[in-house]
Amino acid sequence: MSTIKDVAKEAGVSIATVSRVINKSPNASEQSIKAVTEAMKKLSYRPNAAAKALVSQNSATIGVLVADVSDPFFGTLTQAVDRVARAAGKHTLIGNGYHAPREEQESIDLLINNRCDALIIHSKALSDETLISYAEEVKSLVLINRHIEALAGRCISLDNFRGAYLATEFLIKHGHTKIALISSNHDIEDAHERKKGFEAALRDNNISPCERMVELGDPSSDGGEEAMTQLLTRSVEFTAVVAYNDYMAAGAMSVAQENGINVPDDVSIVGFDDGLIARYVYPKLTTIRYPIKMMAEQATQLALQLSKGLSDVPEIMQFTPTLVRRDSVAPVRKK
Structure with a gap:
């Protein structure tokens, strides 16, 4: 299978030039476009997401950290994130943290290394200091179901x-x-x-x-x-x-x-x-x-805003739970 390096060698250009052509950068010359296109066709090369991200620094993905995606609660969360992401022309990468420090940290590192445009993080095991450090590195990181005062404008939580x-x-x-x-x-x-x-x-x-x-x-x-x-x-x-x-x-x-x-x-x-x-x-x-669906949607919208350099804080940062009355409660029996 051909790689971007193979294309660059065949076309006689640098890897960065190949990336500019793949990303349709206005800085790519007509000569470069022609050479790279012919080389890609000859080698049957299909651009991948990593190659496209080299120049644009935009992977068209949103990263999500949850405890366990097999849990219906987190399934609802990730589905809500994915719907907002797709409406914005992006896809979703998911990491499971299992409420364990090492797994949470490894998953966040992986999402960052994959150049996700924004991160929705549901972390319970990592310290405030660790999450603040990540937030300083990734300006489009939003915490869901957790409140850290130093990151108050980037936390969507429940009371x-x-x-x-x-x-x-x-x-x-x-x-x-x-x-x-x-x-x-x-x-x-x-x-x-x-x-x-x-x-x-x-x-x-x-x-x-x-x-x-x-x-x-x-x-x-x-x-x-x-x-x-x-x-x-x-x-x-x-x-x-x-x-x-x-x-x-x-x-x-x-x-x-x-x-x-x-x-x-x-x-x-x-x-x-x-x-x-x-x-x-x-x-x-x-x-x-x-209301995890609403919270996840708002967290994703906020993260996308932050990824564009916008900083408008949503009206609701902490959601209020409500009681749903069904059949498992009755008046206490008098003895």
């Missing part, structure tokens, strides 16, 4: 505190005072803020938070099953559960039903995210809507 507060308050309004929390065991801002929101709602309603009512697990359906099992094994009395996300809520519901505990008559459960699973579990899950 996780408010979301957990709403979920807990909703249960309290239904008469529940013995409320458990099933949360993520990942040491990330989302989990910390949601726990704070949960505890604040309890305190504001004269209910004392109790660590025995809190159980951590992997933020998955398996983690929800394990956390609910631990709560039941511990024999703590609770009539309602706030879950870190819909998958943990679904796992908790499964364990409850397997143990003869009816949802919502015996135990009410509220999830978080409003993913597809919330509509298809039984009973349908009351949850907190996480």
Whole structure:
């Protein structure tokens, strides 16, 4: 297979000249265009993205870092980014970070080395200082689902505190005072803020938070099953559960039903995210809507603006979650 070096040698020009011809640069002479075109035809050479980027420094790609693209939440995020990118004539490169420092850093480095025009970064494992350093290097880098004050104009985030507060308050309004929390065991801002929101709602309603009512697990359906099992094994009395996300809520519901505990008559459960699973579990899950599609679209639009040297800050930088009422919450049973 022929390379750009082969074309340059055949045409008797430099690699940079070949790149100028490929990118249709006005600085390419007619003689160079003719020589390079003939050489490309003779060698059956097809320009690739790297060759096109040599001169223009524009790869027509947007880089996205997520935790795991197989997770429906991040699938929604990347799809939203891709739609905005395609509307702007660009394609999307995706890196998985798995909430691990090394994987996140390697993925960001790879996206930068691929000359992405803009970066949408969902990072939970890297420090503020590391991300600030990347942002100084890449002026079109935007953080999603994270807020760093030094990068406030380039962060699109959600009020996780408010979301957990709403979920807990909703249960309290239904008469529940013995409320458990099933949360993520990942040491990330989302989990910390949601726990704070949960505890604040309890305190504001004269209910004392109790660590025995809190159980951590992997933020998955398996983690929800394990956390609910631990709560039941511990024999703590609770009539309602706030879950870190819909998958943990679904796992908790499964364990409850397997143990003869009816949802919502015996135990009410509220999830978080409003993913597809919330509509298809039984009973349908009351949850907190996480507007990740809107957030991803706005983050991409902002990143594209920054890539063009524009710096208008969007009106909404922090999105507000909302409660979605379905069938997994009922008034507390009076004994």
